[in-house]
Structures are given as C-alpha cells and as structure tokens.
Amino acid sequence: MQRRSQTKAGIDANDGPPASKRFKAEHEEHVPARPSANNSLRPEFDMLSFPSDSAKDVLNPRCEKLWLRDGNVILVAETLAFKVHASVLERHSVVFGELLAEEDPARGHTETHDNCRVLRTSDWGPELAQLLHIMYDGGTVTFFDRAKPIPFAELRAITLLAVKYKVTHVVAHAVSRLEAAFPIKFDPTRFTDLDYVDGGSGKYSVICKEEDCIGAAALARAIDPARPPSFIASALYYCCQLPTARFFNPVQYGREAAFLPSADIQVCASAYQWLLKADRTVRMPLLYMFEQPLCNDNICTSGVRHMVKKWLLVGRWAGHEALRTSDDWFVEHAEKHPEKRLCASCEAHVKASIDGERAKAFQALGKVFGLQGWRPAQ
Numbered sequence: 607m608q609r610r611s612q613t614k615a616g617i618d619a620n621d622g623p624p625a626s627k628r629f630k631a632e633h634e635e636h637v638p639a640r641p642s643a644n645n646s647l648r649p650e651f652d653m654l655s656f657p658s659d660s661a662k663d664v665l666n667p668r669c670e671k672l673w674l675r676d677g678n679v680i681l682v683a684e685t686l687a688f689k690v691h692a693s694v695l696e697r698h699s700v701v702f703g704e705l706l707a708e709e710d711p712a713r714g715h716t717e718t719h720d721n722c723r724v725l726r727t728s729d730w731g732p733e734l735a736q737l738l739h740i741m742y743d744g745g746t747v748t749f750f751d752r753a754k755p756i757p758f759a760e761l762r763a764i765t766l767l768a769v770k771y772k773v774t775h776v777v778a779h780a781v782s783r784l785e786a787a788f789p790i791k792f793d794p795t796r797f798t799d800l801d802y803v804d805g806g807s808g809k810y811s812v813i814c815k816e817e818d819c820i821g822a823a824a825l826a827r828a829i830d831p832a833r834p835p836s837f838i839a840s841a842l843y844y845c846c847q848l849p850t851a852r853f854f855n856p857v858q859y860g861r862e863a864a865f866l867p868s869a870d871i872q873v874c875a876s877a878y879q880w881l882l883k884a885d886r887t888v889r890m891p892l893l894y895m896f897e898q899p900l901c902n903d904n905i906c907t908s909g910v911r912h913m914v915k916k917w918l919l920v921g922r923w924a925g926h927e928a929l930r931t932s933d934d935w936f937v938e939h940a941e942k943h944p945e946k947r948l949c950a951s952c953e954a955h956v957k958a959s960i961d962g963e964r965a966k967a968f969q970a971l972g973k974v975f976g977l978q979g980w981r982p983a984q
C-alpha cells in the first residue's frame with residue numbers, strides 16, 4: 607500500500623494537457639481516474655479551474671439524478687457532471703459561494719456552457735454526487751437518519767468533501783455519528799475489546815471495521831488538525847488496542863490510503879507504558895479486597911482469592927486495556943465456579959471501584975494523547 611501522490615487536477619499550462627482533454631482521454635479509455643488523496647481538507651481552490659476549452663465535449667456522462675432542468679451551474683467532476691443551482695451551492699457551502707463569486711469574464715476565468723456556469727473539480731464523481739444529494743434532499747433522506755447505519759468508508763468520503771467545501775452541517779452530523787462509535791464520555795458498558803466494530807451489533811450509526819479506528823483518528827485530524835473533534839481520544843485508545851501496533855500501517859479506502867499523522871503515531875507508541883500502568887491500577891480494587899476482605903463470608907473470600915489467581919495467570923494485570931470493563935470476568939467466574947461466587951455486596955463494591963478507576967483513566971486520555979483542551983463530555 608502506498609500513499610497516493612497529492613497531484614492537483616487543476617489546469618496549469620505547465621502541467622500537461624488541460625483537464626478537459628485528460629478527462630476525455632480517461633473516459634474514452636474507460637479508465638476512470640479517482641482523484642488523488644486529499645487529506646489536508648483545506649479548501650483547495652487550485653483544484654478547480656475554468657479553462658477556455660468548450661465544455662461541450664466533456665460534460666458527459668451526466669449524473670441524471672442531479673442534472674436538474676433549471677440548474678444554472680454545471681459541476682464537472684471526475685467521471686460525472688452535474689447541473690445544479692448556484693443558490694443551493696451557496697446556501698450550503700462557503701467555498702462554492704466564493705468560487706461562484708469569482709466569476710469575472712474580464713479575467714478569463716469563466717467557462718460557460720448552455721448559459722450555465724461551469725466549475726471543474728478533481729473530486730471523484732460518485733462521492734461528489736453523494737454530497738450534492740445530501741445538500742438537495744438529505745442524501746435520499748437517509749444520511750441524517752441515524753436509524754440507518756452508514757459504513758465508515760462512505761461517511762469518511764462524504765465528510766472529507768464536506769470539510770473541503772465547508773458544508774458545516776454535514777461535518778457536524780458526521781462527527782455526531784462518529785461520537786457513538788468512538789465515545790466522548792465515559793460509558794461503563796463500553797470499551798469491551800474493539801466494541802465499535804460492526805456498529806456495535808447495530809447500536810451505533812456507523813459500521814466500522816477494526817482498522818477504522820485509524821481512519822477515524824485521521825479523519826478527526828482532517829476535520830481540524832489543531833483541535834480535532836473529541837472522538838479522536840477514543841479512536842486513538844482503540845488504535846492502541848490493535849495487535850502489534852497496527853497503527854503504523856495505513857488503511858486503504860478505495861484507492862486512497864489513510865495514515866495516522868506522525869504526531870499521533872508517536873503518542874500512541876508512547877501511551878503503551880501509561881496504558882499498562884493504568885490497566886493495573888484499574889484492576890487493583892480486586893487485589894485490595896484480597897488483602898483486606900470486606901466480609902466474613904468464606905465462599906466470598908475464597909472466590910476473591912480464586913479470581914486474583916486467575917487474573918494473574920492470564921495476564922489481566924499485565925495488559926494495556928485500561929478502559930476495559932471487568933464485568934464479564936465476574937460473570938465468567940460466577941458461571942464456572944458457582945461454589946466460589948462473590949457475595950452480592952462485595953461484587954457490587956469491587957465492580958464499582960473498578961469502574962471508578964476506569965472513569966479516571968478515560969478522563970486522562972486527553973493528556974495521554976496530547977490533545978490540548980480535551981475534556982470528556984458530561
């Protein structure tokens with residue numbers, strides 16, 4: 607896997623043939639060229655240009671569903687063209703508004719076709735189609751419906767375009783969906799292994815694969831490099847839970863590769879020591895109860911002793927899953943050793959103590975991952 611080159615699809619006299627001709631050649635050869643990875647997400651005005659070539663030979667294929675009969679702007683993306691309305695683009699996107707305001711025939715920057723302004727972009731047509739669908743009708747009325755989960759790769763593509771064009775309400779919605787998969791406040795029922803995967807069995811509105819914690823952290827930085835959305839903390843924690851430091855590897859999304867920024871790779875690598883120490887601290891309440899029993903019930907005392915031994919043997923004080931719940935381990939113990947089950951009072955006490963330590967560990971994530979100003983949501 608390689609990082610794709612950050613080529614610009616804009617028109618430049620010293621940069622090969624005009625985009626119109628390149629587009630035509632690619633189309634004729636049936637080699638749709640996906641635009642280069644654009645992880646900076648800064649509005650890249652130089653990726654749009656207005657050559658003087660006639661638009662007539664490059665407007666097809668049209669996106670029929672977004673070729674609106676009374677549209678007055680033709681967007682020509684890679685592999686697709688759209689006829690839409692300037693007022694709608696301006697309403698949703700500051701960037702489109704600025705591009706349309708640049709119309710200045712005297713500067714030779716305007717291309718028209720059939721009385722429509724033509725804007726060219728290097729965006730991948732099907733992805734731009736999704737963003738335009740959302741602008742017009744909420745993405746066939748599903749994008750804003752949380753009951754309908756969306757694959758992370760799809761949400762990522764829409765979000766990157768929305769950031770590029772500053773479609774802020776789409777970015778905000780994407781962030782709120784991601785906050786379900788990558789929580790921004792401590793939830794004692796969460797962080798059981800990689801529980802964001804597959805939408806948490808249908809509970810979350812984003813369907814993630816294991817490696818999407820890397821994609822999510824990279825996306826958070828793409829949204830705002832300096833002050834990323836809060837879900838980045840959980841995403842980075844999950845990155846540290848991947849086997850053999852997989853966060854060093856890029857994640858492929860189509861032909862694009864998403865990387866964790868090098869600063870985040872460094873903090874993840876250095877977080878291991880803290881996570882190891884925190885994981886030990888989180889499980890300590892069981893050890894304290896072993897040293898100082900809270901009740902005189904012999905069965906309960908025997909059960910605590912048994913659990914301490916088991917946790918030591920299987921390395922439950924030597925991991926780096928500081929946020930992981932222990933509840934399932936109590937269930938496991940009770941099921942396997944009903945004759946050594948902890949009394950209800952002691953079990954509730956130790957589980958609550960462990961959850962208290964987990965909450966403290968969660969609160970420390972901002973500091974651990976170097977996220978300035980990060981605070982858990984209340």
Ligand SMILES: [Zn+2]
Binds near residue numbers: 901907950
């Ligand atoms: Zn007890």
